[in-house]
Amino acid sequence: MENTQDYQDYQDYRAEILGIVRSNASPGIMRNKLEDYHENDLADVFPDLSVAERRKLCRILNLDMLADIFEYIDEKQAAEYLDEMDVRKAAAILSRMETDAVVDVLRMIPKEKRALLLELMDDEARKDMAVIAAFDDEEIGSRMTTNYIEIRENLTVKQAMTELVSQAAKNDNISTIFMVTADHTFYGAMDLKDLITARQDTRLEDLIVTSYPYVYGHELIDDCIEKLKDYSENSIPILDNDNKLLGVITSQSIVDLVDDEMGEDYAMFAGLTAEEDLKEPLKESMKKRLPWLLVLLALGTVVSSVVGVFEQVVSQLTIIMCFQSLILDMAGNVGTQSLAVTIRVLMDESLTGKQKVELVFKEMRIAFSNGAILGILSFLVLGLYIALFKGKTWTFAYAVSGCIGLSLMVAMVISGAVGTLIPLFFKKINIDPAVASGPLITTINDLVAVVAYYGLCGILLIGVLHLAG
Amino acid sequence: MENTQDYQDYQDYRAEILGIVRSNASPGIMRNKLEDYHENDLADVFPDLSVAERRKLCRILNLDMLADIFEYIDEKQAAEYLDEMDVRKAAAILSRMETDAVVDVLRMIPKEKRALLLELMDDEARKDMAVIAAFDDEEIGSRMTTNYIEIRENLTVKQAMTELVSQAAKNDNISTIFMVTADHTFYGAMDLKDLITARQDTRLEDLIVTSYPYVYGHELIDDCIEKLKDYSENSIPILDNDNKLLGVITSQSIVDLVDDEMGEDYAMFAGLTAEEDLKEPLKESMKKRLPWLLVLLALGTVVSSVVGVFEQVVSQLTIIMCFQSLILDMAGNVGTQSLAVTIRVLMDESLTGKQKVELVFKEMRIAFSNGAILGILSFLVLGLYIALFKGKTWTFAYAVSGCIGLSLMVAMVISGAVGTLIPLFFKKINIDPAVASGPLITTINDLVAVVAYYGLCGILLIGVLHLAG
Structure with a gap:
């Protein structure tokens, strides 16, 4: 781990390049020096320069080098920098850039200016661009x-x-x-x-x-x-x-x-509609997160009303509500694991119908095996906990922890199946299975877990054993 | 979306290649034909061939081509196929492969045989391997x-x-x-x-x-x-x-x-210790999932005992337990979003202390803004719901939904902070921040949400308003 520090800043050419641009050397000498740097490093200093310095730099470097540099600049900024220079020079740079990069940059330039730039570009570059522009953004041709x-x-x-x-x-x-x-x-x-x-x-x-x-x-x-x-x-x-x-x-x-x-x-x-980066303004970030949160709030309300159905059961035996979050979370976790595996499998391979059925059963088998282990563990440990810390009788304690263990297992098996079936279903109807995000699966599995747990408690503890407390 | 079907199977060379290998053409003709295929496609048919057919294929193709093909074969299988052939031939193929691929394959071969293969390999290949083997698996040199x-x-x-x-x-x-x-x-x-x-x-x-x-x-x-x-x-x-x-x-x-x-x-x-694929045996899959589930079960038990503290509050006012899952889930969702963003930001950039503080505040600001919107929405909608469907008075209904809305907002802001601080902390102590998985963050935020919700309900509804029901 020590290495991390040692290697951090050995390649910071930024200061060197800034020094050269800001020096009073002749253009010939400056060009000679600057040509020794990698285009990516030269691109990195552009935001640090003033408009005048950028103009100076663009006069010094030749068009091929500038085209290479502009390919490393973010399209939004590239459009800005191109706007600073003579339109003929901008068109010449664009003509020499990789076609897909040009398409991206032009998208950032106002329509009128874009038309002018296109007109001034090389015939060949223009032809190449038309070929690429013919493809959808989702198609590999783009x-x-x-x-x-x-x-x-x-x-x-x-x-x-x-x-x-x-x-x-x-x-x-x-x-x-x-x-x-x-x-x-x-x-x-x-x-x-x-x-x-x-x-x-x-x-x-x-x-x-x-x-x-x-x-x-x-x-x-x-x-x-x-x-x-x-x-x-x-x-x-x-x-x-x-x-x-x-x-x-x-x-x-x-x-x-x-x-x-x-x-x-x-x-x-993770329940975001798109990737975010550090510089994202607040409004943009909210836009990426709020849609999912609203959907999840609506689903959460549904879960709440289902829990409401069992209010009677809980009011007779309030201790059981302590373990609701445990069972719901575990069901959610198992569902998330199955979901993650299924999404990756769907991405990597095209499955036959038989393989899909096998995948669902395999996920259920894993959930059952893990569920059995965790269920038995909960039965043993939570029974002890209820008896010792909640001051209940051993029979009462193990009746409750038995319900917890059993519903944990049931909820986990069903969650494993749900976490596999939902992305398979999305894929089937041609929606990206990644839309079945972790939070969505968690909320759906909450429903399953609530019904399994309180249902079982209602039937077994209150219906059969007539417990109360 | 129609395109998906059209382009599916146009490049299935498998049948063609199998046909050539299984034909009775002379070795010269076979080699000529096979050399026209891409090494990746040739590698794909290896598992479909019998041992005898693989031996035949390896006799026909020249060593350079075989070396290229073996680079496309999974190291475990490659070790198996090499074991089928003369050890000198195997060593000759290994000598011609990319060094990093050779290192991977040799790891799959029993020690004794590995030593023999190494001895029979080219001096130069052996020297190159020593250079690469000197690096840790985590280091780029490997x-x-x-x-x-x-x-x-x-x-x-x-x-x-x-x-x-x-x-x-x-x-x-x-x-x-x-x-x-x-x-x-x-x-x-x-x-x-x-x-x-x-x-x-x-x-x-x-x-x-x-x-x-x-x-x-x-x-x-x-x-x-x-x-x-x-x-x-x-x-x-x-x-x-x-x-x-x-x-x-x-x-x-x-x-x-x-x-x-x-x-x-x-x-x-997603709470898996490593990526899984379709062919993974049950035991392997369990091993990758059970560790996290055990940790989460233990954490869930902690949450449960905290909920237990509020059993008294709930027994006096059972209706509030219906909305526990809603608040816990939303807190978990917000934490997961912040976590995902923080992990990506930490991966892409090295942050200064100031930027880290800014990131935490930004995440809290987003959580606050989203929380305010969702909190007000919950206050309005859930009040209506409780009044109409639960048959409570309007005052009672909006007192409860006010608590829900307020604690939702508080829980979301704290969750946003937790979802940012925990990965930052892991990074600080040199642990991969991705370990702060979604399920882990969710469980931790459950705690926050439970305390916020039931605490607020206890103080406001029971302590101040003396509600019961």
């Missing part, structure tokens, strides 16, 4: 880049190498080269390393993997993210419905997608 | 690969190109080239694309980014994963404490790390 190397399948090794060099100047993702036929139909892929190390007389065909993985642009991100992860390639091609190559999805984009996807599920699980 | 291109910084463009071609045959991650000085100290990085497109007379120095990001091998994964994500590079160099280049971490490894990291947090959040 995350692709058109920044890749595409080569005809019928070239020689030497021709392919020449073609590569000419395309490499304008494209970043070169470690895998994608092969197409004359009409741009996807043909296969080739490792750049295989091309570089190939002898001149090797047949290009022998270097091509024709069963290379691909996805269609209209596939939903949710549906193909697992596959993209499994192949663990630097870039995977994206095709249109006619099998023409449109773009690629890079592993950097996959990192972002996995992060987003899981962050969303995580937030929903 | 996830690196030694499979990258390393070039002296003082070469010419032509020399660098020659060096690249000679190293590319044995190394996969070539899109970034790492530069070192004579004593292997990390000097900078160069895009392969820049080298390929450079003119012969360009100075190599001009292509090198000397402030390229790097991490130290001993850094904890938790501490550097955000940085690695932010730079979004194909590979980032890993140095030892003397700044010598040891290996690189690829963006594919980062995908896995992000996935693991978030999966773990997600599981903990």
Whole structure:
């Protein structure tokens, strides 16, 4: 754990970069110095600069470097910074950025200015953007880049190498080269390393993997993210419905997608409608939390009125209400565990009907086994507790703790089933199963637990044993 | 949503590959055909093959291809399959695999056989493994690969190109080239694309980014994963404490790390000790769930005995127990929301003391605002409900619903604070804040809510207003 401290600030280039920008060195020297830094680090200092300093920096750096830097800047801020500069320069920077990043930035710019920027951008950049803009935000095509190397399948090794060099100047993702036929139909892929190390007389065909993985642009991100992860390639091609190559999805984009996807599920699980960060204003945070809380308050009222049904039982035997929270919480916990497992299983694999039934039974079996252990434990321990601390007779104490143990087990088994069935149901009707958040499952299982516990107490303790106290 | 169906099974190569392996074609033809498939797809059919068929397949494919395939196979199964073949062949395959994957597989092999395999492996592979094995599982060095291109910084463009071609045959991650000085100290990085497109007379120095990001091998994964994500590079160099280049971490490894990291947090959040999958046996699943459930049962018992303190209050006014679950659940929900936000904030950023205090106050402010809305809503609606459905007087009804509304607000504010303070505290004492799971926070907030609710009811309704019923 000591290491944590040691490694903290060794790479804080911010001060260095600020020093250079604020110095009086000549533009040539400044550019030379600044070009040695990583674009992400340069992007980090933008918010610390004044408008004049940002203008100075943007005059010094060349357009390619600026485009790279702007890709690391949050789209909202990027739009702001672009607004500070000459519109022609802004358009030139946008023309050189990754297409998906440009789409995000333009969304933040007022309509009128956006139209102007689009008009001033490169023809090619504009065409690429139209391709990506055609996809829904939920579709994998919206995350692709058109920044890749595409080569005809019928070239020689030497021709392919020449073609590569000419395309490499304008494209970043070169470690895998994608092969197409004359009409741009996807043909296969080739490792750049295989091309570089190939002898001149090797047949290009022998270097091509024709069963290379691909996805269609209209596939939903949710549906193909697992596959993209499994192949663990630097870039995977994206095709249109006619099998023409449109773009690629890079592993950097996959990192972002996995992060987003899981962050969303995580937030929903906790009863938030979306992820929050530190700088979120109060109103935004409230908007993300209040909807779920209102739903849960309504559900909680339902639970309360069900508890109300048992008011008579409780008034005759008030001691039983002490253990209500125990049983409700445990039912909620088991349901939450089953829910979490089910959501992950549904995300990772596409289940057959038989597997779904097996999953429900397995969850119930686990809940039963755990419930039996916890039920017996509660029976033994709580009986002792009631007898010793509540001053009741042993018979009374163990009758009550027997009800607690038994209803704990029953509630846990049913909660396990509910925690599995509800996300399966949501998935079935094409709603993201993560919507069945932990708090929702907890509230639903409260109902089950209340009925099981007070029902059992009413029948056994009051109906059969005629206890009172 | 229709798309989901359309795109499901278009890439099921399994049947095709099985057909080829089970055909009677000559080994040469079979190899030619199989080499066209992606290693991940070939890996997928291994479990479907008989031992004899696997042996046949392993005879047909060359060692490099087999090594790639084995990287896609789960380490437990990989160990099994390697056990089926000649130990020399197994060692040869291991020698060609990514070092981190080899380490994982060897862990699954009995000690004696492992020693034999190690002895038969390449010297270089063995040396690489020793470097990686020197790192803890929690340290980023344990996830690196030694499979990258390393070039002296003082070469010419032509020399660098020659060096690249000679190293590319044995190394996969070539899109970034790492530069070192004579004593292997990390000097900078160069895009392969820049080298390929450079003119012969360009100075190599001009292509090198000397402030390229790097991490130290001993850094904890938790501490550097955000940085690695932010730079979004194909590979980032890993140095030892003397700044010598040891290996690189690829963006594919980062995908896995992000996935693991978030999966773990997600599981903990739901009160599981680790992630589960579909095939998990009952006993394993129980082991992952029972520990938390036992802790929660113990905590639940504490809550129950606190509720017991208020038994007198409830016996005088049983109607108030109907709303216990409502207040407890809402307090739990608010705590869970604050917890989820705090865990994510702690993961993404390193906070100053001042920011931490701000975070706590912000969470309390949100809880207060939401609590005020929900409290007033409950006051209005539940008063109506009690008056109409429980047949009480309006005064009585609104006195009770006033207590509910007020204690709901108080409980929510305190829960928001608890849900923020507990993970901050865990982080402070160097325990993963995700351990403060949702169920744990819920149980702790139950205590707060019970005391607030019944305390207020006891003082206001019974003490001041002398209500009974």
